[in-house]
Amino acid sequence: MSLIKEIDFGTPIRVSEKQVTLTIDGEAVSVPAGTSVMAAAMSLGTKIPKLCATDSLEPFGSCRLCLVEIEGRRGTPASCTTPAEDGMVVRTQTRNLAKLRKGVMELYISDHPLDCLTCSANGDCELQDMAGAVGLREVRYGYEGENHFHDKKDTSNPYFTYDPTKCIVCNRCVRACEEVQGTFALTITGRGFDSRVSPGGTDFLGSECVSCGACVQACPTATLIENTVIEHGQPEHSKVTTCAYCGVGCSFKAEMQGDRVVRMVPYKDGKANEGHSCVKGRFAWGYATHKDRITKPMIREKISDPWREVSWDEAIGHAASEFKRIQGRYGRESVGAITSSRCTNEEVFLVQKLVRAAFRNNNVDTCARVCHSPTGYGLKTTLGTSAGTQDFKSVAKSDVILVIGANPTDGHPVFASRMKKRLREGARLIVADPRRIDLVKSPHIRADYHLQLMPGTNVALINAIAHVVVTEGLIKEDYVRERCDLVDFEVWARFIADERNSPEASEQFTGVPAADVRAAARLFATGGNGAIYYGLGVTEHSQGSTMVMGMANLAMATGNIGREGVGVNPLRGQNNVQGACDMGSFPHELSGYRHVEDDATRQIFEMMWGQALDTEPGLRIPNMLDEAVGGTFKGLYVQGEDIAQSDPNTQHVTAGLSAMECVVVQDLFLNETAKYAHVFLPGASFLEKDGTFTNAERRINRVRQVMAPLAGKAEWQVTSELSRALGYPMSYSHPSEIMDEIARLTPTFTGVSYDKLEKLGSLQWPCNDKAPTGTVLMHVDRFVRGKGKFMITEFVPTEERTGPRFPLILTTGRILSQYNVGAQTRRTANSTWHAEDVLEIHPFDAENRGIKTGDLVALASRSGDISLKAEVSERMQPGVVYTTFHHADTGANVITTDYSDWATNCPEYKVTAVEVRRTNYYSQWQEQNREESVLLRLIAGHMPEAAE
């Protein structure tokens, strides 16, 4: 294996219908108009020396190393800033140029510490390469003059170091932070010799920097360099794989020494990220080898017993015999499983297969139940497919972007960077969110409208926007007539035009001034390509599915589905939410969203699997827990999911788990759910296995094994063995065989194979005979369901009401540096930025309660109470408080309620009536939970220690 090196064309690849033809060093080349001479030369394989240019950034023209001669032009223009033109005759290698370049390099090197042999970037330094390329052997100026050799290093960031002694002030880092990341954290201070890179006059940690790593990636020297490279040295080999965090699905090169990861470098050919990353994927991978990893299977009779390490055979055999015993005693329906959006498609597919074929029921559900299940329901009903309509790139063609209930800069940072780029180019922005998220106002971006609605009133807001569109004659009539069901449309138009849906009538619920809603609606309907991006702030409500349909209605009414720049786009939380749903994880659906009651579909599976399948939908997660409390559901296999932390109303979840006779947890760590487990099966991180993840664009990306599984087996192997022990043999020698089976059974996947993924890099489903290389945009000429279906979306206020006892509304979300329940990120230096969950509260509410930032406050709801620190913040509106749920010992879900989406049971995490008051104590639940956690770790032989 070798290190994958991508070609750097020096300047961005241009796309143009017009080609220009020029001659470079005697060779003719045709390139799209707008291409630089440097990139044109590179397309011939001619590398012109360069320092300040790289193809992820617009040309800057500062280093003067890339000089060329062009016939008929005076002087020696910089090839990076000179566009190629028809008929141009360019020379890149002449005696004169060689002399000039050598002179430039001499100046750089005279202020550069000559410690190449001991430098961490030795072998991966463009300055070193260029010195070689121009043939520099000696420096005439000497090193005694003025220099920067004694400048101080900035080691404040836990992941990378800034060593100004090596800086050549090429500006690449500053431009990367601006152009690629869109954070504008860096500047060049001083002039001439005194020019220095500065993170806003402070150190990196104290600055606006969000640790995306773009500047480190762009730096041609060792000035900005990963600490892991300083510590371990240069990597030796690499493989391309996919980030295991969010639904953006960024591709990375895992750069290795032996089986140790040295760094994760965002992959330029990765279609989702095109060479960009965020702090999680780029740096927060150390959890994979954290000392808390459990690498030996364990069993125990009762959950109060200590764990006993056993062999894989014994653990799997014990789990199987327990499931068989339970089914024998309590019936076939008494057991089930939960799949995880953090596992690969292949692993998820096998778990649901195990449930259907080995348990012989349909009691399988997935964590998408608690996040994007309303997306599946709402988009399938209106458009015909349970998935987003666009690829991420599409946002570059949007004119008006409507972000609803999503916080992309924290939750989906790499997509947010794309979106911010488009906004800086002039696209208009409407944000609908109860909280003032960063996107509302950030460098060079200001939302045209921030519709700061009360949590729980999304449907009232979307109806009010649609009301304006309908009553002010802004419907795209041709589009609707041609593409949508007109009977449904007429019924919907009458409903939505009713006065009760007007912005004025809705204001009492939403709190958003009617004039703002009217103006935003006009902008969306008339501003060109209108794209909707949304997140869990839409789905995690009692009307989550209604809201998804409301957005689809709006998109159809304004003609905004079926081409680039438009669409209804769910920003998926976890890396494989889309895939987990696609793979048949829901109790009523087989892979490809086909109902288990459909005889023809079921028969295909029965034939392939050689097993009769249950014809009735199985239990959803909340039903499993209810039935466990009721005494009829007794056994659960949970793969890669921590329902005791992530699901709502923790006390109800733990009551359900405690009532079961066999809980099998398969995970990297002893998580909260493992406190209630009888069998623990060690999991494998994304670095330890092969497979695929499907991101929010429906893009299937390869996950590639770069190190052996620490526990000896990947999950797909364990699931196969468990199935065999249950009496239903599965035999696969590689996940590619599982994908082959998925393809045989799933019409939208029939064209997917590992071979094709190897050739094309990634594939967006549907990928089949009709679309052999996949489908970038959905619903282009017609909707998947035929005619687009408008649905009635009556606003029904949630039953969770505020009152004198609980006067505030709590809404929850996530933060950039942490991820979901924090199992991974809490075991990395990402906790530097977010060591605990805090409660954001508006100054008005804080003052009324005598609360200051840093005070411990008790947060109580009808479900329970916890204590956490307060942060007084004007991001909030009066009456609404906010927290994250990344830390198990905070227990944010002790507070949340059992209310859920009417169609899918997705919990209403985003609306909980609460009261907040100052306190000196942690809650009883927290104290007890802490004791249990310490005990659990001691039992497992893991002493409690601070996260690394």
Ligand code: SF4
């Ligand atoms: S830190 Fe690196 S990228 Fe930034 S100006 Fe210095 S050498 Fe160039």
Ligand code: SF4
């Ligand atoms: S890490 Fe990212 S945000 Fe921070 S300075 Fe570099 S480019 Fe900017």
Ligand code: SF4
């Ligand atoms: S967490 Fe999401 S945005 Fe960040 S690197 Fe991973 S996939 Fe990309």
Ligand code: FES
């Ligand atoms: S690479 Fe062209 S001026 Fe620096």
